[in-house]
Amino acid sequence: IGESSASVSLAQLIQTADLTQVNASEEDKIKAVMIQSCLQYDPINYMKKLPESYTCFHCGQPGPHIRNCPTVGDRNFEPVPRIKESTGIPRSFLTEVEDPSTKGAMVTQTGTCAIPVINAEAYGKGKKEKPPFLPEEPSSCSSDDPVPEELLCPICKEIMTDAAVIPCCGNSYCDECIRTALLESEARTCLTCHQTDVSPDALVANRFLRQ
Structure with a gap:
């Protein structure tokens, strides 16, 4: 656009590529430059165009996007089930x-x-739910089954808890049982091999039996 006696409006300035050749105030030119620099970031350039066959997912009618559907927010309207x-x-x-x-x-x-x-x-099959407060079914394993002797503590005769090995003879006991027995014995005597001066700190965890 060449120079003219009439001043160019801001709307025309925005459409002008070379603002140096336009008869307008510096303030209008600066405004036009700022607007031109933001045009490429206009959200309209990034919005996807709806296809002609687009159907609203809410009302099931062809037309505007679901965001602009007039039935959105209407409590009396039942949305069309979407398959x-x-x-x-x-x-x-x-x-x-x-x-x-x-x-x-x-x-x-x-x-x-x-x-x-x-x-x-x-x-x-359907979902099967047990009624509340139903008595538990008896376990398949019987409590009368004998416990292997290697799992029983020689002191308390129960299943070993935190099994520990005594270093003198290699026997295993409950950690608390053998530790208490050694501390109560004046000579720190082993209950199996009767060796003296066995320190409770020398006990070693029997990880195999613990597992």
Whole structure:
């Protein structure tokens, strides 16, 4: 745009590429430059255009995006149920159904309705819940089964707790049982081999029995 006697409006300045050749005030030129520098970042340049076949997911009618749907926020309006597509699921994993309202139904590429095989089996079995306060079933293992002797402490005759090995003879006891027995003995005598001066600090954890 060449120089002219009439001053150019701000709207015309924004559309002008070379502002140095325009008859306008410096303030208007600066405003035009600032606006031009922001035009490429306008959100309209990044908004995806809706296809002509677009249908609103809320009301099921062709037209504006769901954000602009007039039925959004209307408590008396019941949204149209949306059927998912079976994209990514192999056909061998699907079972066709006639009723689109079937629970878990999806639309296939051929336009038919189907549900995953694993879902069909789950829906067929149904969810089983135990009623509350039902007495527990007895355990399959009997409490009368004998406990192996190698798991019993020679002192308390119970299943060893925190099994520990005494270094003199290699026998295992409950850590608390053998430690107490050594501390109560004046000569620190082993109960099995009767060796004296056995320190409680010399006890070694028997990790195999503990496991």
